[in-house]
Amino acid sequence: MNYLREKIEQQENATLSQFAEPSNRAIRKKNEEILATDHRSAFSIDADRILHSLAYTRYIDKTQVFSLIPNDHITHRVLHVQIVSRISRSIGRFLGLNLDLIEAISLGHDIGHPPFGHDGETFLSKICRSCGIGNFVHSCQGVRFLKDVERKGQGLNLTLQVLDGILCHDGERHQQSLSPRRGKTFDDLEQELQKKSEKPHVDFVPTTLEACLVRMCDTISYIGRDIEDAIRLGLIKRDEIPAECRKRLGDTNGKIVYNLVEDLIQYSQQADSISFSNEVADHLKLLRDFNMDRIYMNPLIKTETAKIENLFSMLFERLVNDVRQGNRKSPIVSSYLEGMAQGYMEATSAEEKVRDFIAGMTDAYFLRLAREMLLPSTLPERFDGIKSWTA
Numbered sequence: 001m002n003y004l005r006e007k008i009e010q011q012e013n014a015t016l017s018q019f020a021e022p023s024n025r026a027i028r029k030k031n032e033e034i035l036a037t038d039h040r041s042a043f044s045i046d047a048d049r050i051l052h053s054l055a056y057t058r059y060i061d062k063t064q065v066f067s068l069i070p071n072d073h074i075t076h077r078v079l080h081v082q083i084v085s086r087i088s089r090s091i092g093r094f095l096g097l098n099l100d101l102i103e104a105i106s107l108g109h110d111i112g113h114p115p116f117g118h119d120g121e122t123f124l125s126k127i128c129r130s131c132g133i134g135n136f137v138h139s140c141q142g143v144r145f146l147k148d149v150e151r152k153g154q155g156l157n158l159t160l161q162v163l164d165g166i167l168c169h170d171g172e173r174h175q176q177s178l179s180p181r182r183g184k185t186f187d188d189l190e191q192e193l194q195k196k197s198e199k200p201h202v203d204f205v206p207t208t209l210e211a212c213l214v215r216m217c218d219t220i221s222y223i224g225r226d227i228e229d230a231i232r233l234g235l236i237k238r239d240e241i242p243a244e245c246r247k248r249l250g251d252t253n254g255k256i257v258y259n260l261v262e263d264l265i266q267y268s269q270q271a272d273s274i275s276f277s278n279e280v281a282d283h284l285k286l287l288r289d290f291n292m293d294r295i296y297m298n299p300l301i302k303t304e305t306a307k308i309e310n311l312f313s314m315l316f317e318r319l320v321n322d323v324r325q326g327n328r329k330s331p332i333v334s335s336y337l338e339g340m341a342q343g344y345m346e347a348t349s350a351e352e353k354v355r356d357f358i359a360g361m362t363d364a365y366f367l368r369l370a371r372e373m374l375l376p377s378t379l380p381e382r383f384d385g386i387k388s389w390t391a
Helices: 003-015 042-051 054-061 077-095 099-108 117-130 138-153 160-167 186-198 209-232 243-248 253-268 278-296 305-325 331-336 342-347 350-359 363-374
Strands: none
Touching: 042 099, 042 160, 054 077, 054 138, 054 363, 077 099, 077 209, 077 253, 099 160, 099 209, 117 305, 117 350, 138 160, 138 186, 138 342, 138 350, 160 186, 160 209, 209 253, 209 278, 243 278, 253 278, 305 331, 305 350, 305 363, 331 350
């Protein structure tokens, strides 16, 4: 062991809680020879790999809640994961948890989201079920991207702890308290991936306390931020936030985040769990219900939903045909599948390849490709001199 790695372990031994996941417990599917001069912990390496992945780059233009709205101040997916990372690491520092592990899970937790957010996930899942390849679940797809698709099908060989945190991040599920299920293996990860694909609503608990924290902070990061975006767009007014929530949690994103973080720190110290107080958990649930009714299901932001769903279906069908026919003019064949590892090509059906391709798209690329592949374009200039048949 080199002296830099020894120093990392000494620092962790001195600062980490007994409930934290030390870096020397990191497990990878494939063993790697660590450079003698590498100054990073195993989880820090994972955070770097995620940050520099192609999938992370595509966060920049993926819907968080609001699609097709030309407003530069509306939250996109890339900002959301950064906020999750910041909040999680702030709390993790107080609780003595592994900040590198927290950062890696936070940055990667939403990497499997398709274009157009949860609506896109619903559309793609419906198509996948009809093709017999199971449900589309963004947490499963995130693991798939990082484990099987990145680096042209070779994957990033991330640690079990990070992949498990991404699979189990389920920030849409309300919980007052969460404790880890320790001791998972890669076999457990594969089984949970399969079961989650079969039954998307099944709940799997993370194997580390750090992943439990990220899961709870996922909610903290979006609950008030979505309210601010909705107010900015005129969907709701600030005084419409339930009065009891305004009194206990606050009426701005800053106040809501502060009060939730304070409560989580207070009720999670000296315990192998991440917990809100009963009072705050109840108010948080009430606020989530308000957001669901007034924001996420608001018909004013669903006016283009049917059109987008139709584009998903038509584009999926067209791309599957291109894969089966080996159409070199199609971007999925000439760009995405070009140079893909043989293992990926042999183990993945045409429908699964298209699922992976579409899931990785940004909103803008999805719309651009749909226009190029599904709508007619003007004929080349060489036809300009031909007289119309009506002449």
